[in-house]
Amino acid sequence: MELGLQPRQRVKGEVELPKTAFISNFSMTIDGRTYVGAVKEKEVAHKVYTDAVSRGHSAGIVTASGRLMEKFGVSVSVASRSTVTFQLTYEELLRxxxxxxxxxxxxxxxxxxxxxxxxxxxxxxxxxxxxxxxxxxxxxxxxxxxxxxxxxxxxxxxxxxxxxxxxxxxxxxxxxxxxxxxxxxxxDRSSYASDIQIVNGYFVHFFAPANLPQIPKRVVFVIDVSRSMRGRKIQQTREALGRIVDDLHRDDYFNVITFSSNVASWKKSLVWANSANVENAKQYIAKMETSGGNWGTLGMQVEK
Incomplete structure (x- = not known):
């Protein structure tokens, strides 16, 4: 993102956001003129930024790092005595x-x-x-x-x-x-046990009945790891399943089964959802990769 001003000083800013959030807009306003950022691959964005700065233009870049929180930083070269305002908009599904x-x-x-x-x-x-x-x-x-x-x-x-x-x-x-x-x-949930929210053609249905006792569960997660799940799909599946397993109750029992051209299971039978087994399962899930033919299913079986 090039801003066309002669640089005199470097201005930096940094903010940490939840890992589950995603940036929907980033813009800079310099002396009353607004420049909207564009999302690019990391290597491409860094090259655009360094090229702009080396030519004497102002430029900004957003980078991300971290395990539990995302760290977004901006570094911009601006003319002396300029007024710079950064605006970062992100969205997050609250749990x-x-x-x-x-x-x-x-x-x-x-x-x-x-x-x-x-x-x-x-x-x-x-x-x-x-x-x-x-x-x-x-x-x-x-x-x-x-x-x-x-x-x-x-x-x-x-x-x-x-x-x-x-x-x-x-x-x-x-x-x-x-x-x-x-x-x-x-x-107030006295009149509603669930809620449906619709945004841009997508909907989320929340179920949150009150005063329900904790019921021990036996859960089998069945995950598609075929070639149709390559790239962002398998990455999102790993992240989602890792969080679901992390929320299992200590009285639950569970297992993970993956399938593509072949079927594989994490354990030979259901195991107790204690802290050691949950951590071991998360490590197994983090290493899941795609292989075999094309399928298209993600599901789980629950027995109370």
Missing amino acids: RRLGYYHLLLKIQPRQLVEDFQIEVLIAETQAISFLDTEGTFLTDDMMQMVEKSYSGTRGRVLFKPPLAAQRPCSGCTATLLNGEFTVKYDV
């Missing part, structure tokens, strides 16, 4: 865990920020019944600065600490804002 939806934000400005602000706006299809926040870096005084409100299907969280509250001591130049900020909420 309901321990009775609440959790939105995790990684806060790491690395310096005191005069106009620091976190604002979270929640819009649900069902009435919000609970809303709270927590943070690994929040002091007792900072907790009093977090504004939380909800009414009907709308909720809002606002955190805007002044400079004095960001300092670990009077006169310090370091910042206390370094860690995780979590928003958790839930919706």
Whole structure:
């Protein structure tokens, strides 16, 4: 992405996002003019960036790394005294865990920020019944600065600490804002045991009945590893199955079966979903590769 300005200084920014999120838009506004980024292969993007900088143009690039969190960084060369604004938009499917939806934000400005602000706006299809926040870096005084409100299907969280509250001591130049900020909420489920959300022609059907006892399960995951699953398909399957196995209860028993031209199983029989077996299964799943002919099935068999 070339910006056509004579470089005078290098500006860098960095933000960490959940591994399950994906960027849907990245843009830079320099002195009132907006430049929208394009998604390219890593090697191609890096070449475009280095070529633009070497020719004296301004350019930006987003890189990603990390295991549990994605780290997105931007490095841009701009003319002296220019005003630069970065806008990053990402989307994420929130998981309901321990009775609440959790939105995790990684806060790491690395310096005191005069106009620091976190604002979270929640819009649900069902009435919000609970809303709270927590943070690994929040002091007792900072907790009093977090504004939380909800009414009907709308909720809002606002955190805007002044400079004095960001300092670990009077006169310090370091910042206390370094860690995780979590928003958790839930919706009224007294009238609904499920919810359907439709966006851009796709739908997600959530089932979340209340007060159900934990029922031990016997689960067999049957996974297609044929050539039709090559590339992004097998990668998504590995990631999804790894998370599903990680959510198994300790009273469950499970096994993994793969098929293409041949059928193979992880274990000879169902095994107990203790921590050792779950970790071993995740390692097995992470190494699954495609082979054989073309099929087209992913499924699981559950016995209660």
